[in-house]
Amino acid sequence: MRWLQKLLPAMLLALWLLSAPAPARAVEQAAAEPAVTSVAADPQMAEELRRIHREIAALRADLAQPGIKEVFSGLGYILGLFGVAAFVAARRKGP
Amino acid sequence: MHISDGVLPTSVAVGSFAASALLLAWSARRTRSEELPKVAVVSAAFFVASLIQVPFGPTSVHLLIPGLAGALLGSSAFLAIALGLLLQSFLFQFGGLTALGANALMMGLPALLCGLLFQTFKGKTRQRKMWVGGLAGGLGTALAALMLAALLASGGEDFLGVAKIALLAHIPVTLVEALVSAMTIGFLARVKPELLEPAYLKHPPVHHD
Numbered sequence: 001m002r003w004l005q006k007l008l009p010a011m012l013l014a015l016w017l018l019s020a021p022a023p024a025r026a027v028e029q030a031a032a033e034p035a036v037t038s039v040a041a042d043p044q045m046a047e048e049l050r051r052i053h054r055e056i057a058a059l060r061a062d063l064a065q066p067g068i069k070e071v072f073s074g075l076g077y078i079l080g081l082f083g084v085a086a087f088v089a090a091r092r093k094g095p
Numbered sequence: 096m097h098i099s100d101g102v103l104p105t106s107v108a109v110g111s112f113a114a115s116a117l118l119l120a121w122s123a124r125r126t127r128s129e130e131l132p133k134v135a136v137v138s139a140a141f142f143v144a145s146l147i148q149v150p151f152g153p154t155s156v157h158l159l160i161p162g163l164a165g166a167l168l169g170s171s172a173f174l175a176i177a178l179g180l181l182l183q184s185f186l187f188q189f190g191g192l193t194a195l196g197a198n199a200l201m202m203g204l205p206a207l208l209c210g211l212l213f214q215t216f217k218g219k220t221r222q223r224k225m226w227v228g229g230l231a232g233g234l235g236t237a238l239a240a241l242m243l244a245a246l247l248a249s250g251g252e253d254f255l256g257v258a259k260i261a262l263l264a265h266i267p268v269t270l271v272e273a274l275v276s277a278m279t280i281g282f283l284a285r286v287k288p289e290l291l292e293p294a295y296l297k298h299p300p301v302h303h304d
Contacts, residue, residue: 082135089128
């Protein structure tokens with residue numbers, strides 16, 4: 001805790017230093033704004049986006065594939081249904 | 096090879112539901128209680144077989160085993176296949192619920208036919224059972240592909256075109272199925288030959304209610 005207390009003035013100083021040139025940075029950001037939108041039109045970025053879209057589609061297709069859970073629940077259903085059928089048939093026949 | 100929702104015209108979907116319900120009732124009636132475990136095992140195998148993908152060009156097709164199911168179960172095959180398809184439709188989203196009747200007919204009729212074929216021509220020796228079993232297995236898939244083409248043709252598609260594509264896409268499956276069926280039946284003929292003799296052929300059916 002002690003070192004944190006020592007660090008506090010330094011942090012405050014850093015905060016003041018960072019916040020001081022705020023107007024200048026805002027101007028910079030405003031200048032960078034058009035550059036950000038043009039990145040979307042950038043062919044490299046568009047290629048990247050398309051690749052990500054493809055990956056999402058592949059993932060979705062993978063998720064639609066039946067997993068081990070579905071397989072075992074189906075097997076359970078089959079054995080259970082035939083078990084009930086065998087039970088009913090045995091009851092009907094009598095001992 | 097499953098038909099999805101909304102592919103078939105309503106009349107065909109309803110008609111195939113009615114036909115498969117009738118066949119299902121007949122098949123269940125013919126199933127004797129001593130055979131239930133065997134039917135259950137073949138149903139489970141049929142249910143899981145569709146997960147075995149056979150890569151084919153850009154796409155992949157999966158194992159169907161209607162021929163093997165028919166050869167092992169005879170008239171009970173329809174029951175096994177209908178149940179397997181129902182669960183596949185619920186759990187795997189293979190084939191639509193409204194097309195379930197059509198799907199059952201598409202797999203079930205070849206199964207019944209191949210079962211009859213196998214029981215008629217299986218002969219006595221293991222060698223011959225294997226050959227006939229392999230033939231029945233391959234024929235089951237080919238017939239199912241033809242049924243698919245016929246059902247799709249009822250939806251306004253060109254029968255010959257669809258049949259050609261369906262048969263072409265299922266050539267590898269047909270070969271694999273013939274092999275799998277021959278191996279399975281050869282194995283069963285060696286270790287448990289009585290599995291290849293359906294109960295309804297041994298004793299006349301007795302009605303007990």
